[in-house]
Amino acid sequence: xxxxxSNIKAGDEMVxxxxxxxxxxxxxxTLKAVKALEMADVVIYDRLAxxxxxxxxxxAKLIYVGKKAGEHYKSQDEINQILLKEAKNNxxxxxxxxxxxxxxxxGGEEVLALKEENISIEMxxxxxxxxxxxxxxxxxxxxxxxxxxxTVVTGHEDPTKKEKQVKWDYTADTVVVLMGIGQxxxxxxxxxxxxxxxxxxxVIESGTMPEERIVMGTLGDIAKKDIKSPALxxxxxxxxxxxxxxxxxxxx
Amino acid sequence: xxxxxSNIKAGDEMVxxxxxxxxxxxxxxTLKAVKALEMADVVIYDRLAxxxxxxxxxxAKLIYVGKKAGEHYKSQDEINQILLKEAKNNxxxxxxxxxxxxxxxxGGEEVLALKEENISIEMxxxxxxxxxxxxxxxxxxxxxxxxxxxTVVTGHEDPTKKEKQVKWDYTADTVVVLMGIGQxxxxxxxxxxxxxxxxxxxVIESGTMPEERIVMGTLGDIAKKDIKSPALxxxxxxxxxxxxxxxxxxxx
Numbered sequence: 419x420x421x422x423x424s425n426i427k428a429g430d431e432m433v434x435x436x437x438x439x440x441x442x443x444x445x446x447x448t449l450k451a452v453k454a455l456e457m458a459d460v461v462i463y464d465r466l467a468x469x470x471x472x473x474x475x476x477x478a479k480l481i482y483v484g485k486k487a488g489e490h491y492k493s494q495d496e497i498n499q500i501l502l503k504e505a506k507n508n509x510x511x512x513x514x515x516x517x518x519x520x521x522x523x524x525g526g527e528e529v530l531a532l533k534e535e536n537i538s539i540e541m542x543x544x545x546x547x548x549x550x551x552x553x554x555x556x557x558x559x560x561x562x563x564x565x566x567x568x569t570v571v572t573g574h575e576d577p578t579k580k581e582k583q584v585k586w587d588y589t590a591d592t593v594v595v596l597m598g599i600g601q602x603x604x605x606x607x608x609x610x611x612x613x614x615x616x617x618x619x620x621v622i623e624s625g626t627m628p629e630e631r632i633v634m635g636t637l638g639d640i641a642k643k644d645i646k647s648p649a650l651x652x653x654x655x656x657x658x659x660x661x662x663x664x665x666x667x668x669x670x
Numbered sequence: 671x672x673x674x675x676s677n678i679k680a681g682d683e684m685v686x687x688x689x690x691x692x693x694x695x696x697x698x699x700t701l702k703a704v705k706a707l708e709m710a711d712v713v714i715y716d717r718l719a720x721x722x723x724x725x726x727x728x729x730a731k732l733i734y735v736g737k738k739a740g741e742h743y744k745s746q747d748e749i750n751q752i753l754l755k756e757a758k759n760n761x762x763x764x765x766x767x768x769x770x771x772x773x774x775x776x777g778g779e780e781v782l783a784l785k786e787e788n789i790s791i792e793m794x795x796x797x798x799x800x801x802x803x804x805x806x807x808x809x810x811x812x813x814x815x816x817x818x819x820x821t822v823v824t825g826h827e828d829p830t831k832k833e834k835q836v837k838w839d840y841t842a843d844t845v846v847v848l849m850g851i852g853q854x855x856x857x858x859x860x861x862x863x864x865x866x867x868x869x870x871x872x873v874i875e876s877g878t879m880p881e882e883r884i885v886m887g888t889l890g891d892i893a894k895k896d897i898k899s900p901a902l903x904x905x906x907x908x909x910x911x912x913x914x915x916x917x918x919x920x921x922x
Contacts, residue, residue, distance in 0.1 A: 438797075438805070440700065441795075443702065444701075445700065445701045445702035445705065446700050446701075446702055446794075446795065447700060447701060448692065448697065448698050448699060448700055448701075448797065449696075449697045449698075449699060449700075449701065449704065450695070450697035450698055452701065453697065518797075518801050518802070518805055519805065520801070520804070520805045520809075520810035520811055520812060520813075521801060521811065521812055522812050524814060525805075525810060526810035526812075526813040526814070526908075526911055526915070527813075527814060529808060529810075529915050530911075530914065530915060533915055533916075539808070541805050541806050541807070541808055542698075542806075543693075543698065543797050543801060543802035543803075543805035543806055544797065545690075545700065545770075545795050545796065545797055546798075546801055549770050549772070549773060549795060549798055549801075550770070550795035551795075552772070553690070553770055553771060553772045553777075553793050553795035554793050554794075554795055555793070556781060556791070556793055557772075558772035558777060558778035558781075559772055559773065560772060560773055560774050560778075560824070561772075561778040561779075562776060562778070562779060563831075563835075566823065566824050566827060566835045566836050567821055567822065567823035567824070567836065567840065568821065568822055569819055569820065569821040569822075569840070569842045570819065570820055570821075570822075571818065571819035571842070572812070572818050572819070575818060579815075583815070583818045583843070584818050584819065585841065587841050588819065588821070588840070588841055588842060589837065589839050589840055589841060590821045590823070590840060590842070591835070656778075659778055659782075662782065663778070663781050663782060663785055664785075
């Protein structure tokens, strides 16, 4: 890993950039990510909220390795093999992931695979949906005297795991659940063992995108509302701060 | 709040952009933030890790409202008054904060003050240090089978608060403590009530900046190491994943 110098170097060695694409809005990508895309010989990308981001790499070979419902998708092992092959045959490979590469992006597994083969890696963080989506609508994950901590958790735990690691007993003031809409009923039921069902809750569908939609409720009733993926759930009293901030009509 | 349309509009109405500047590296700002700075008549900014970001607003009036050790600094009320005054006298005001405006940035209080006066606000999220700094060095805050959740907490709670809200009993797999180096001894002592002192820990000083420095340890011994602010603390088994990833010499 390039730790001492965070500036992008051009051309002097083979390098894989692991890059966060941000939460969806193509303008929420960083200057550094754009620079890496512009230099890329190859871009290996997941399903992105918006493929417009790929316009920054007009000359690169584009390899899609994402998942779409119903279609065959590549396993993490297959993705690692593609990464290794492309890294060995090109000077500059960009591995592009939605949000931040290390927030439920399985970026760590890819780093370990590349490291095994002594391939240089540079990490370029992105705006994670967990924070960027609430911030964009005006929902603060922290707020003076209301929330001094927040927890981010996956709502969709690897189903092959023997023992569940997600326990839902999080004590932080705000909880943000990513990728959990399919399991929102079980997840909120578990959270209610530790948190008042009247705790305000908010779902944001397609955050930062034109089709963005906000659904308000409580921990106890939010699962019963009409919600479509992709969406994230925010639970905590910060949702009341958001209500105080905005008088705009919301979609219930 | 502009919720339905996340694209920046030029000139048709008075608006305050609340903008995240990212963790320090001036290239870790978003395209959208740059666009807002380019349009700004006024930029009201906090202490930033790197003021180079202000070059994107060459024609704007720059108002510094940050805090530096030893100097008189503005209270939140004074900042709100400046914001209101500038918003009323200019078409485009950018309020620029390090990281993300809603991650311990007191952005919520500024939104409430502007909202009272019916001033339009647009939120532009940024890469928070809490995630962007660990990601940049290659430390994943989540990792398959190691961490399915993380908590971000302030290590420097408002000292005027009668009752402490930060309890340190966080059950998430990874804990990231921001702004807590001055109180790292008390904070780690509290965390040890709930977590094994042998839990791996890592401090990153001046993350994403040229003077970045990494200090490795455990929850039990990290407070005894030589650490300077600004820095953040990461506690959890993901620190072992980071050790596995990098064979580069680290600063102990």
